Amino acid sequence: MKMPGNQPSADLHVSASELAQMGVCERLVVFEKCYGKRRTQARQRAIRRGLHAHQRFYRGRHLDAFAYRHSVIATRIASVLYGWLRRAMRGTLWSIRWCIALWAKAVGGSDGT
Amino acid sequence: MALDVAIITFIGVNAGLWLLRRRYSVRTVGPVLPPELRIARLIYAERMFRSIGPMSISAKVDRVYRNAAGEFVLLELKTRRASRTYLSDVIELSAQRIAVMAQTKEPVVWHAYVLTDGPEGCRTAWHRVKLMRLGDLLALALRRKALLAGEIDARWARSPGMCRTCGFQRECRSS
Numbered sequence: 001m002k003m004p005g006n007q008p009s010a011d012l013h014v015s016a017s018e019l020a021q022m023g024v025c026e027r028l029v030v031f032e033k034c035y036g037k038r039r040t041q042a043r044q045r046a047i048r049r050g051l052h053a054h055q056r057f058y059r060g061r062h063l064d065a066f067a068y069r070h071s072v073i074a075t076r077i078a079s080v081l082y083g084w085l086r087r088a089m090r091g092t093l094w095s096i097r098w099c100i101a102l103w104a105k106a107v108g109g110s111d112g113t
Numbered sequence: 114m115a116l117d118v119a120i121i122t123f124i125g126v127n128a129g130l131w132l133l134r135r136r137y138s139v140r141t142v143g144p145v146l147p148p149e150l151r152i153a154r155l156i157y158a159e160r161m162f163r164s165i166g167p168m169s170i171s172a173k174v175d176r177v178y179r180n181a182a183g184e185f186v187l188l189e190l191k192t193r194r195a196s197r198t199y200l201s202d203v204i205e206l207s208a209q210r211i212a213v214m215a216q217t218k219e220p221v222v223w224h225a226y227v228l229t230d231g232p233e234g235c236r237t238a239w240h241r242v243k244l245m246r247l248g249d250l251l252a253l254a255l256r257r258k259a260l261l262a263g264e265i266d267a268r269w270a271r272s273p274g275m276c277r278t279c280g281f282q283r284e285c286r287s288s
Contacts, residue, residue, distance in 0.1 A: 017205060024199070031285065081127070085120070
């Protein structure tokens, strides 16, 4: 049997996630080998959330640059529309204008930067 | 009447823009990429790599970018409440680095990025980590092998918080 520090054998194959598990808990590594994987409900939820996030992440791989440009264009369109509406209303219905201003601010504030 | 139509149209357009931006801006995590990767070119996404050598490592890499210097940079997505990195992230990315270098024969930088994505409502953030050397990974792989062979004793979890979601709490306490 090989011990740490010895020369590795040729059949030493390991995945990155298996190695990473050593940095979490070595006892978990041993237990999983003895009993198989056993996941709590919280762990299963976390795994599902992780898979979902990875799918979104993969789908969005070509959209990074587009998203940055899109947010700038959306803000411009919103400001042009708001300017047009302000001229159309001529100072009346100030409460609606106030609501729209708040809305436009919320749209501008939702930028991911 | 015309004013009503204008207001409804305006609100509808804004709602549409807001939804579109939410879809493309927040979910694609584009704007939160580290500065080095914003101008880098995406080369691989969700790709398996494998190294063959003293230690064979297989790794599924989330993203590989080519930076301005022409070197590969690794990016890993992690979903967690805490916006921080752990030793396991460093180990995983270091193993990925070895596998990518071995298979592509391209240089990979000594640092990588971890993108932490929290639950709904939490901001996505990036963290830069320094990667481990091949010798350290090799020692870790050998330790794992010895551990599974029952030659050495396993250490406890580095963080007690890990035990809360562990399915082996009963066995762990009794052993």
